[in-house]
Amino acid sequence: MSEEKYVIDTSLFVNPYARKKFGKTPTTAVKSFIKKVSKSEIDIYMPPLVFKELNNFVEKDAIDELELVIRKRAPNTYSIYLPAAVLYDFIEDIRARMNKGMRLAEQFAQDNRPDNDEKLRKLREKYREAMRSGIIDSKEDFELVLLAKELDATLVSADEGVLKFADQVGCEWLPAERFHDLIKKKS
Amino acid sequence: MSEEKYVIDTSLFVNPYARKKFGKTPTTAVKSFIKKVSKSEIDIYMPPLVFKELNNFVEKDAIDELELVIRKRAPNTYSIYLPAAVLYDFIEDIRARMNKGMRLAEQFAQDNRPDNDEKLRKLREKYREAMRSGIIDSKEDFELVLLAKELDATLVSADEGVLKFADQVGCEWLPAERFHDLIKKKS
Numbered sequence: 462m463s464e465e466k467y468v469i470d471t472s473l474f475v476n477p478y479a480r481k482k483f484g485k486t487p488t489t490a491v492k493s494f495i496k497k498v499s500k501s502e503i504d505i506y507m508p509p510l511v512f513k514e515l516n517n518f519v520e521k522d523a524i525d526e527l528e529l530v531i532r533k534r535a536p537n538t539y540s541i542y543l544p545a546a547v548l549y550d551f552i553e554d555i556r557a558r559m560n561k562g563m564r565l566a567e568q569f570a571q572d573n574r575p576d577n578d579e580k581l582r583k584l585r586e587k588y589r590e591a592m593r594s595g596i597i598d599s600k601e602d603f604e605l606v607l608l609a610k611e612l613d614a615t616l617v618s619a620d621e622g623v624l625k626f627a628d629q630v631g632c633e634w635l636p637a638e639r640f641h642d643l644i645k646k647k648s
Numbered sequence: 649m650s651e652e653k654y655v656i657d658t659s660l661f662v663n664p665y666a667r668k669k670f671g672k673t674p675t676t677a678v679k680s681f682i683k684k685v686s687k688s689e690i691d692i693y694m695p696p697l698v699f700k701e702l703n704n705f706v707e708k709d710a711i712d713e714l715e716l717v718i719r720k721r722a723p724n725t726y727s728i729y730l731p732a733a734v735l736y737d738f739i740e741d742i743r744a745r746m747n748k749g750m751r752l753a754e755q756f757a758q759d760n761r762p763d764n765d766e767k768l769r770k771l772r773e774k775y776r777e778a779m780r781s782g783i784i785d786s787k788e789d790f791e792l793v794l795l796a797k798e799l800d801a802t803l804v805s806a807d808e809g810v811l812k813f814a815d816q817v818g819c820e821w822l823p824a825e826r827f828h829d830l831i832k833k834k835s
Contacts, residue, residue: 552790
């Protein structure tokens with residue numbers, strides 16, 4: 462089994478639990494990742510949008526080095542077809558979340574105590590949790606799964622929403638925190 | 649041109665502008681629709697979920713008669729495939745709406761005046777507008793478009809979000825307010 466393909470998510474370096482075996486910070490994790498991957502025969506891909514996102518968390522010298530080790534490629538979203546049922550489920554899910562967001566907004570609008578800063582912090586936290594956790598909520602998430610599908614690659618992520626979507630479209634995946642052990646085995 | 653197929657939305661009877669030439673109320677519009685369609689050679693379809701929704705607006709005797717004139721059928725969402733780009737655009741759109749909903753919630757949470765009922769009414773109105781207008785936001789909307797696509801039929805709706813989605817998947821449509829004239833021409 463050589464020439465295996467993997468599509469990696471930023472969560473591999475950004476999520477502290479996922480990067481634990483690679484390094485303490487996103488930057489040290491990327492540097493250790495580069496060393497280990499260079500010795501193996503596997504191909505690592507990242508969608509350009511996801512690579513760009515990683516720039517916000519990792520120092521420039523590590524990013525520059527990473528760019529030469531991985532392959533950047535976007536999925537062709539115009540040539541890939543998905544079962545309509547996937548969008549159907551998504552619409553259902555979004556509708557429930559919108560209703561939940563509405564109830565949260567009502568609840569906070571009714572609370573007329575003057576502690577506004579604390580109130581707003583709580584509102585944001587609860588709203589984000591209700592709207593975005595466990596669902597693909599960005600172009601980046603979507604591109605990860607679509608690229609893995611297009612390449613018939615294994616997706617490596619610690620994002621619950623991304624992995625759930627991967628299952629819906631029949632895409633192979635590995636939890637990000639297992640990737641260190643995988644490379645070790647392959648080297 | 650006989651044996652034409654049309655998939656109709658509840659908006660044909662529920663939207664006052666769309667039903668204008670059929671009747672003043674949803675029930676009278678449905679009754680007049682039945683008379684006119686019975687004389688023509690066209691096939692009218694409704695997804696069962698959409699037909700059920702119409703029950704909330706139209707009296708039982710008219711609904712019972714309508715059920716014998718139209719064909720009820722759900723699209724097979726497992727056999728229809730959509731370009732991934734459709735879901736990609738949808739995720740982008742939803743993300744922008746969620747952010748807008750968040751800003752609305754913040755704005756109303758910061759307003760500590762005690763007129764709660766009026767405040768909540770306004771919040772609901774604005775939130776609904778931000779979240780749901782111009783987008784498919786229900787299983788019913790989705791089934792309309794998918795059924796029309798599956799049958800290669802023309803979709804008849806006055807819903808902006810439904811018609812936009814029809815365009816995205818290449819589905820023929822007619823604005824609901826033109827349907828009266830169309831039947832007249834075909835009879």
